[in-house]
Amino acid sequence: MKMFASTNRTSSLWRKIAIRFGFAIVFLGGGIYVFDEYVKWNLFPKRWGVVEEAAIFRSGQLSPTQIQRQVQKHNIDVIVSLMSPLPGDPAYEAEKNAAEEHGIERHEYPLLGNGTGDIKQYAAAIAKIHESVQADKIVLVHCAAGTQRTGGVVASYRILVQGKSVDQAVQEMKQYGFRQRKNPDLLPYMNEHMSELTALLIERDVIDYSPNPLPVLDIEL
Incomplete structure (x- = not known):
């Protein structure tokens, strides 16, 4: 029983890590898009x-x-x-x-x-x-x-x-x-x-x- 509980906790931990990692990727990608589309060409000549x-x-x-x-x-x-x-x-x-x-x-x-x-x-x-x-x-x-x-x-x-x-x-x-x-x-x-x-x-x-x-x-x- 303890082994099953440990496995569930491990799976839950990895799910949380995956979700946070996914959010980080989306956030980073969105930041790059915003920089490319709206910021970069104001700072540098295209x-x-x-x-x-x-x-x-x-x-x-x-x-x-x-x-x-x-x-x-x-x-x-x-x-x-x-x-x-x-x-x-x-x-x-x-x-x-x-x-x-x-x-x-x-x-x-x-x-x-x-x-x-x-x-x-x-x-x-x-x-x-x-x-x-x-x-x-x-x-x-x-x-x-x-x-x-x-x-x-x-x-x-x-x-x-x-x-x-x-x-x-x-x-x-x-x-x-x-x-x-x-x-x-x-x-x-x-x-x-x-x-x-x-x-x-x-x-x-x-x-x-x-x-x-x-x-x-x-x-x-």
Whole structure:
């Protein structure tokens, strides 16, 4: 009888430990989620990166606190947004206000969230980046997360304007969170529209000629 009582007490003890451990995991997970969603990007600029030192920067949509801080810290002259307008959104309105307050040019070239969309928007965004750099203006290019749309545009700029290899361009995309398995549409889209994008950039005097052969991004990378 004593043995059964001891076994029951042991089982009860382990149940209590398991329950407390479960609560701890839930609490910790909830804390991490809250930090990631609501705290981190107020403390740090979302996926901030340097494309060209003191010339081109990239990021996700910056919080109201960070947009003020970063445009002043890096002397941003031009903002290239790859997002659709979001009237009433705090971060969107803060960016517009910061641009107006600091005399920053702001241009919108909306793309879909996976980085696809109208290839003419790609061409226009790349042309604006190139034009700004040529005029010694410091550019910030961004989308919501700083991964898909920004990754596609910056990679296209690297390949077609700067002449970087497709491997370098895709590796840079990965550094900012791009994963082919999570977004299987972007690299095929870029390959399918490479010829048209090249022609549009020639038409806009961004590049002088089409590379031969046309670059092909390896979707297995």
